[in-house]
Each structure stands twice: as C-alpha cells, then as structure tokens.
Amino acid sequence: MPARILSLALVFTLACSSPDTDGGPQGAGSRSGSVDLTGAGATFPYPLYSKWFSDYANKTGVRINYQSIGSGGGIRQLSEGTVDFGATDGPMTDEELSKAKGGAIMHFPTVLGAVAIAYNLPNFSGELRLSGPVIAQIFMGTVKKWNDPQIAALNPGAALPGSDILVVHRSDGSGTTYVFSDYLAAVSPAWASGPGRGKDIAWPTGLGGKGNEGVAGQVKQIPGAIGYVELAYATQNNLAVASIQNSSGAFVAPSIEAVTAAAAGVTAELPPNTDYRISIVNSPGAGSYPISSFTWLLLYQQQADSVKAGKLVAFLRWALTEGEKQAAALDYAPLPAAMADRLLLRLDSIRIAPAGG
C-alpha cells in the first residue's frame, strides 16, 4: 500500500512537472487508439526525435507518443513497464538495470551530442584554447583569474584580462552535466576523487542556471563568465566557444564532424559483444572533440507484445538509416556509418517473450 501511494505521488508530480504533455505519463497511450507506441525520457534529443516521429508517422502511419520528461523519468517509466521504450543521455547503471521489471534492457545509441565550453570575454577575440585539466581546475575554483599562468601557457600571445572567472553550471539534473563531469573525471584525477561524475554535481564554485538556456543566458549576461552548454545551444546563440585539447594533443573546436570523429575513434575498438553503454569522452583521434557523448534509446530485449515489438524494431531500422540523415540539420552528430550497421544487426537480438512471461 505505501508503495502504491508513493507511485501515485510520483505520477502526480510528474504530470505537474511537465505541463506541456497532455494527461499523465501513461494516460496518452491507453486512452487514444491512434497511438501505437509510447516512449519517455531525455530532453536533449527531443527536437530530433519529434521530427523523426512525425516524419515516420507521415510515412508509415505508425504514431509514436514521446514525452520528454528527462532521462531519469524515462528510466523509471521503462523500468515500471509503463512505456514501450525509454531514452536517456547517460547510460543506465547496473543497479538501475537490475531493477527493471521486464528483464534485460538494451541500449541503442541514436545520435551524438557535444558539450561546448562557452565564455564571455568582452575584449577578447580569437580562439580561446583550454585543456581538460585546466577546465577541471576552473570548475573546481582553483584557477580563478583569466590571466592565470596555466591558461596563458595554452594561449601564447593572447591578451587575456586579469578579471575573475565566474563559473556557470547547470542547476538541474542533466545529461549534459553527466557528459561534462564524465570528461573532467576522465582527464583530472582531482575531479574524479572530488566532485566526480553524475547528473547532479555538488559544485565547488559558481552559479547555477536552469537548463541550457539558463546557463547560456547567464554566460551572455555576465562578463568573465564560463559555462558548459549543448553544442546546438552555443551555435544557435552565437556564444564564443573554446577549443579543447584532445588526447592526441590537438586543439579542436566543437563541431558535428569532430563529434562523429570522436565516436568513430571509439567504435573501431569496440568488442563484438558490447552493450553500448560506452563513454566516448577524451576519445582518441587527431580530429576528435573530447567532450562528446551518445544519447540512447532503451528497449527491453524480451518484448511482451509481438505487434509493438515489430513496430519498434521497424522504427529503429528506419531511424538508424533514414533518420540519421536528418541529424546534422538539427545540430546533432549522426552515428559513424560502421556503428549504425552494427546496430542494425543488433536489432535481430530482440525477442518476443513467451506468453505469460
């Protein structure tokens, strides 16, 4: 009984926290006969997914209702079995996987995103170069001034101001924060043993902005500010972004090509039985942008409903072939072709569970 009240409370608050979706998270699918599949999860890929779903509905008549309530909500709802698929910006942990009520959950990467380091230096033009360890120190509050010797060493000849660095980070739990902190933990032992990696970080310094728009807004407003935002936000808002030193030592500005290159660098080394819960931060390759990540769709390997399973697999086939071609236009990096081919083969491992199972 307490568990039931708890889940009722959750559904209630979820419904309240996403006023733009109609009805409760599970209401839409069961109420209207015209929706064939329901999904919930990550907000970051939502612009692309919603275009995919509408194009796919026009083409095949299969309607998909997706609610961008956040990765955490997507994982919870898939685990409870109230949606047909989930979506997340950070891979599920072993603990989360073990709690899923419908058995094994498979991760399917769909597209890639990059996290750009945006800054506001009014009298500085040209390229700002940063390295992972220096970014970690800035976000830990140990590098405090823009003309710090460590920053100056990366930018020889640049006229950096002596003003304070103001750190702006996300205040809401976010896949963007996960990718960024995953990168810092990979390149800085001090970060790994300090703030660590996660969607919510106990930030040692700085201001919190809600959402990419909140961080972008504060970076734009406050001279001397530095923050991290999704690449699409930085390009659309014309924010100045730093070039980051990758594992080969090259300074790479964030771009769709550099992100796909990062994924390609990792794909080549993947074992055949990978579960695709892989991090591609600090990826090898001279052209790789180091702060990149996949975003995933989550599916049960054992599908209870054969009709839905067929539709899901057919949709993923379409998404991994036709859908990928639309990604770049919306500022998402498409998967490397070799990886998309491997994922298409992996779709065959989805099974229909025996009746009653």
Added chain:
Amino acid sequence: MADASAPAGASGGLGSRRRASILAGVARGDRIYQVAITAFALIIPALLVLIAIAIGIAAWPAFAAAGLSFITSSEWNVQAGKFGAAPAIYGTIVSSLIALVLATPLAVGVAIFLSEIAPKWLRQPVAFLVDLLAAIPSVVYGLWGIFFLVPMLRDHVVPFFRDTLHLGNTPLFSGPAYGPSMLAAGVILAIMALPYISAVTREVLLAVPRSQRDAALALGATKWEMIWHAVIPYARSGIIGGVILGLGRALGETMAVTMVIGNRPEISASLLAPGYTMASLIANEFTEATSDLHLSALMAVGAVLFAITLVVNGIARWLVWRVASEPRA
C-alpha cells in the same frame, strides 16, 4: 434553509395535506443538498491530508537516513548520498522575507492611495494595472529578471549601495556581485506578491465604514491622521491577511526564483551572494533523479516546504484572530 418558507407562504390557499407534502419535499431536497454540500466541503481537507500522508511516506526514507542533519546540514551531494537542505530552507525563508519587506509598504501604500486619496477617474485604471501584475506568468517574470532586473541590480543598484551609501563593508552587501542573487530573487518575489497584498488591502480599506472616517475628521484630524488612526487600525487584521497571502505566494514560487537566484546551495549573509530555495531545488533535480534516496530526499524537501507553509499560515490565523479580538481604535 430560510427559503423553505417562501414556497409555503406562496401556496397559502392550498389544502393543508397538500401543503404538508410540499413541505416534506422541500425538506428532503434540503437534506440532499446538505449532504452533497458537506461532502464537497470535506473533500478539500481530505485532499490536504492525503497529500500530506503521501509526501510523508515518500519522504520517510530520506528523513530516516539523514536524521536531523537533513535540516541542519549544508551538504547536498547526490553522488555521496548526502542530503542536507539547510541552504534551501534558509533561502526560501530569507528570499520571502526580503519580498515582504519590499512589497508590504508599497502594496499598502498603493491600496491607501486608491481607496482614500486617488481621484475617482484614476482608481479603476490603476487598480486594474496593479491587479494585472498577478496575471503575468512567472516564467515571464524570470526572463525579465535575467535580461533586465539582474543586470540593472548589478550595474546600478549595487554600486549605489556600495559606493554612494558606503555599505560595501557591511555583511549584507559584501562579496562579489555577479547579478543572480538573493536580492534579485527577493525583488522579483516582491513584485509578484505585491498585487495580492494590495488587492486584499484595498478591499479591506473600502469596507471600513464611512462613519469611522467622518468621526475622525469631526474630531479635527487631518486626512493623514484620519487614515493612520481611524482607517488602518480598523482594517489591521485584513491587511495582515493580505500580507500572509503574499507570503504564501513568495514561499512557493519556483520558476522565476530559479531563474534569478543563482542556485547555489550555500548560506551567506550577503544579499548579493547567490542562494537556493526549496521549490527551486525540487524543480531542478526531480526530472533527472533516479536513485530512490535522491527521490525521497526531494520529497522530504517538499514535506519541509509544506510544513513551513502550514506553520506560516497558522501564525497568520493566530495574528488575524488576535488582532480581530482586540478592541478597535
């Protein structure tokens, strides 16, 4: 219920048996009405109790894990599973108090102007515009805060306090001023709470009997003395009620505050330092909270906010009751 006599009176010419049966019908209708209306009235408190129970059950694991440190500790570290909500509790209370300090004199002043001083043709338009402040969506206040209020405070108001009034060395105005701050949140909340306080106060002042004013004027009071000594004391309990309504608005406001307060879980004496509120904390972290303890901790923050709101409303009731039971001036 008193209406029951009306149809009976109208059918005075009918036979007594028929009249009795009509009366019986009326009585049955009354009973049905009474039961229905009682049920409706009980649904609301029942809902409140159910919400409290549901939040309490969901919050229990976090309270059990953190104990008293949940409300005394400042460490909110999701990775380490440590949840201390003190900065958010502090921020909620302080930002709401700043809002009340700024909004109350302004709102009461507007209400006095509109009910006592303004010429008739000006009353309706100004009252309408003040009420309209309550109709602006809070996310719009937030955007206005980010793009206008925060830069304005940083570039003009803070230098005024620090350099012109030389308050830079006092704890209230110390530290770097980036813009997003407790002060910005308090100012936004003041603007949002103002229409509630002023609307209630205006209605209460208009309800003060004419004779109260005439008596004061007849004793030789000036207009100001009449307002201060005869009208306001008469309306005290209503004004306090309006202020508490505004406080309730400020305590629970989420979106606009989240956008301007800086979301930093730290307790600082400086008004210029960023802070955090309970409502912002829940709104920020709920969507991506996956671990059970994290979810429970957010529910626990909700429970604390709920409790504070109840206490504030309790204090308000008591104040209104105490003021109302005093002899009026």
